Amino acid sequence: MQQDTQTMRNNDGLFAVGSPVTHWSVQTSNPVQYEIRACENLLDPGNSTILEDASGSSGQRRLIVTDGVVDSLYGDRVRAYFDHHGVEHRVLVLNDGETHKSMDAVLQVTEALDAFGIDRRREPVIAIGGGVLMDIVGFAASLYRRSTPFIRIPTTLIGLVDAGVGAKTGVNHNGHKNRLGTYFPADRTLLDRSFLATLDARHISNGLAEILKIALIKDARLFDLLEQHGADLLRNKLQSPAAVGPTPADAPVDQRLAARGLHLDPATEVVERAIQGMLEELQPNLWEKVLERVVDYGHTFSPTIEMHALPALLHGEAVAVDMALTTVLAERRGLVSSYQRDRVLDVMARLGLPVWHPLCTPEVLGDALRDTVRHRDGKQRLPLPVGIGSALFVNDVTEGELAAAAESLAALGSGVSR
Numbered sequence: 451m452q453q454d455t456q457t458m459r460n461n462d463g464l465f466a467v468g469s470p471v472t473h474w475s476v477q478t479s480n481p482v483q484y485e486i487r488a489c490e491n492l493l494d495p496g497n498s499t500i501l502e503d504a505s506g507s508s509g510q511r512r513l514i515v516t517d518g519v520v521d522s523l524y525g526d527r528v529r530a531y532f533d534h535h536g537v538e539h540r541v542l543v544l545n546d547g548e549t550h551k552s553m554d555a556v557l558q559v560t561e562a563l564d565a566f567g568i569d570r571r572r573e574p575v576i577a578i579g580g581g582v583l584m585d586i587v588g589f590a591a592s593l594y595r596r597s598t599p600f601i602r603i604p605t606t607l608i609g610l611v612d613a614g615v616g617a618k619t620g621v622n623h624n625g626h627k628n629r630l631g632t633y634f635p636a637d638r639t640l641l642d643r644s645f646l647a648t649l650d651a652r653h654i655s656n657g658l659a660e661i662l663k664i665a666l667i668k669d670a671r672l673f674d675l676l677e678q679h680g681a682d683l684l685r686n687k688l689q690s691p692a693a694v695g696p697t698p699a700d701a702p703v704d705q706r707l708a709a710r711g712l713h714l715d716p717a718t719e720v721v722e723r724a725i726q727g728m729l730e731e732l733q734p735n736l737w738e739k740v741l742e743r744v745v746d747y748g749h750t751f752s753p754t755i756e757m758h759a760l761p762a763l764l765h766g767e768a769v770a771v772d773m774a775l776t777t778v779l780a781e782r783r784g785l786v787s788s789y790q791r792d793r794v795l796d797v798m799a800r801l802g803l804p805v806w807h808p809l810c811t812p813e814v815l816g817d818a819l820r821d822t823v824r825h826r827d828g829k830q831r832l833p834l835p836v837g838i839g840s841a842l843f844v845n846d847v848t849e850g851e852l853a854a855a856a857e858s859l860a861a862l863g864s865g866v867s868r
């Protein structure tokens with residue numbers, strides 16, 4: 451059929467122009483929905499949550515990926531769980547920690563998927579571990595057969611409030627933090643805070659850094675909770691009062707109210723506000739089309755500092771140093787009062803976080819900023835706190851300003867004890 455050259459053939463997003471056609475345009479959307487659910491006793495054989503997919507049916511085969519530390523703590527219960535439910539399963543145990551967050555680990559997972567013969571749609575991969583483990587498994591799942599569904603069961607605080615709720619996956623590459631990765635959210639993330647009972651204090655602090663990030667850029671109430679209860683949260687590993695036995699009659703009123711479900715105990719409110727705050731920022735901009743992202747706070751200099759220091763600084767610790775530096779920088783710009791600056795540095799110390807690191811040199815900070823500008827499409831788009839609980843973006847930070855802030859922080863940091 452001869453058509454005039456201006457005819458556009460439109461077929462729900464497919465446009466062809468010309469005759470003969472010289473130009474096609476394909477337009478479509480990819481709706482994404484994923485679930486994050488607070489759960490209890492996930493590994494209790496009587497709890498079928500892990501095996502319910504989005505439609506609620508159960509599957510018969512699963513590949514589980516975890517790391518050596520988590521397997522040593524929970525591996526017997528994981529295997530007993532799937533045996534109890536009659537699910538054929540294999541457990542792949544990866545090396546743990548940031549130094550193993552690499553393409554080699556991703557390929558270990560993809561080879562295990564092949565060996566297990568995973569059914570790409572009906573048998574979601576199950577990741578049980580911290581942020582490193584989930585980033586590796588998520589990346590592998592996004593690559594395998596161009597996407598294979600996975601389920602996340604975070605077992606660290608960073609995993610519960612950050613790595614387990616977003617869409618990012620990835621590994622370190624060529625000496626750079628998260629240089630290879632995808633946007634690929636898990637179908638479901640199942641949050642069971644009881645896993646934190648075995649997490650050491652340093653890794654609790656590590657996760658509190660990401661919670662403090664949300665507090666500083668958008669949630670003053672969350673900051674107050676961290677200031678007031680941070681030391682207790684660190685001590686009790688964010689276990690709620692009900693989880694540690696009956697509430698004594700002479701317990702503080704908020705504990706008694708919490709035990710009766712009438713009031714969120716601090717641990718529950720802190721975790722809930724952190725997740726809510728993160729999701730409020732992620733949902734409208736999940737694929738990061740807009741690069742002014744307040745959740746980038748603490749992540750301008752920290753990727754470079756973390757990788758230079760590897761493995762000495764954990765992710766959250768590097769984020770804390772970045773936030774301390776930018777809090778001092780904000781105070782020097784008049785965005786934060788000196789009183790607020792001191793409150794922030796004091797809370798970091800109370801949460802067991804570093805506020806300074808010897809790598810905060812003009813050279814390292816300059817390199818970090820230049821790399822971040824490349825990551826953010828040619829501008830700094832650096833979030834700075836305004837008071838406590840809000841933020842603005844700047845693009846004009848100079849290396850001289852950074853050096854002065856780092857010098858000031860070094861002096862302040864020496865006075866702040868962890």
Ligand SMILES: NC(=O)c1ccc[n+]([C@@H]2O[C@H](COP(=O)([O-])OP(=O)(O)OC[C@H]3O[C@@H](n4cnc5c(N)ncnc54)[C@H](O)[C@@H]3O)[C@@H](O)[C@H]2O)c1
Binds near residue numbers: 581646
């Ligand atoms: N994808 C994202 O959006 C996102 C967000 C924030 C952070 N991250 C990434 O997360 C990583 C940091 O996460 P992490 O600190 O959870 O790392 P991790 O996975 O290395 O876990 C920390 C350590 O704790 C051990 N562990 C895990 N669960 C435990 C438990 N219940 N009890 C005792 N030990 C346990 C692990 O074996 C490991 O040695 C970084 O690589 C960071 O880039 C990703």
Ligand SMILES: O=C(CO)[C@@H](O)[C@H](O)[C@H](O)[C@H](O)COP(=O)(O)O
Binds near residue numbers: 745
């Ligand atoms: O660390 C992460 C994501 O990896 C989050 O805590 C953080 O808020 C943001 O996602 C930052 O943008 C860091 O992300 P990226 O450098 O990995 O892209």
Ligand SMILES: [Zn+2]
Binds near residue numbers: 612660749765769
């Ligand atoms: Zn982070």
